Amino acid sequence: MVYQLLFSPTGGTAAAADALLAGTVLDLTDQDRDFSAVTLTAEDVAFIAVPSYGGRVPLPAVERLGKVHGGGARAVLVCVYGNRAYEDTLAELSDVAEFAGFRVVAGVAALAEHSIARKYAAGRPDESDKAVLRDFQARIQAKLDAGDTTAPALPGNRPYKKRGVRSIVPRTAKRCIECGRCAAACPVGAIDAADPRRTDADLCIGCMRCVKLCPVEARTIDPDALAGLEARLAPLCTGRKENELFL
Structure with a gap:
């Protein structure tokens, strides 16, 4: 069974995950769900996708994913960011997934429109992104088919960067x-x-x-x-950043 464990409040993360592979969705934004009742098996594959908030995994996603029983399921980690940087997101997501009992076999850093400053990475993932992500999916599938469960070397620091304060409240x-x-x-x-x-x-x-x-x-x-946010991001979001695969 293939699952998508998604924390995608505005749809950008889901769009990137869908370009990789569709699956049964477990919505990590659902605050009413008992995630401790979710159990996977070693035969399953889980695409765990989250946005990068200031270079970290959103705290609600950390807490909810940590309650899931991974059961040895193979996990493909996906962090999605708005053309600034994803910093420690993949490293943290890997740690949380392993704590929950998943076996991490691949990681992807993907681009999507910035959820606040939407001028950055506008329209992404675009058709070019989707073609790249489909190629990633084929390479990930080849690793799975070969029975290779070696953990990839993922970028990021431990200890993680300090979690920032989300100061913009609608x-x-x-x-x-x-x-x-x-x-x-x-x-x-x-x-x-x-x-x-x-x-x-x-x-x-x-x-x-x-x-x-x-x-x-x-x-x-x-x-x-x-x-003010757009001005601060301007020097950090210049140029088109590309999707990355870690096998």
Whole structure:
């Protein structure tokens, strides 16, 4: 059985994972699921895909993946980033996957549109990316078919870089119709279901799912904060970075 264990609040990570290989999805953004009840076997293959948040695995993904019973399933790790850098994401994801009982056999660093500063890596993964990822999938499959379970050398540091603070919290405009879609879909329950205009800034991880899902575009980012972020990212996001495979 092939599984996709996905933490993809805005769809970019899922798009990259789908370009590699489709499978039965286990949604790591589901805050209500009991992940300790999820058990895989040594016959299974798991594509574990997460976005890189400041060079780290999002904390909710760490906590939820760590509860899964990997059962010796072979794992292909995928970290997705918005053309800045992914730093320690793959190293951390490997450690969490091994703790959960997976056997890591490959790693991929893939590009997708930046979830906040969407001008960076806009439109990615594009057709060129998808062709590269399909080639990666063929090479990964060849390793699996050969019964090769050697662990790849993945980039990253231990100890990991310090986890940053997600300072950009979406705000709610007056045009909010209080439909509650944002509250229902928030991966960390940061939006008050009784009053979806209210967001707990301490819980919010800045994933931008609420911005993506709002049917009336009432969830927005402060333009000054966005401009500041884009300016800070500009020297780091120049040029087109490419997808990488680690076997």
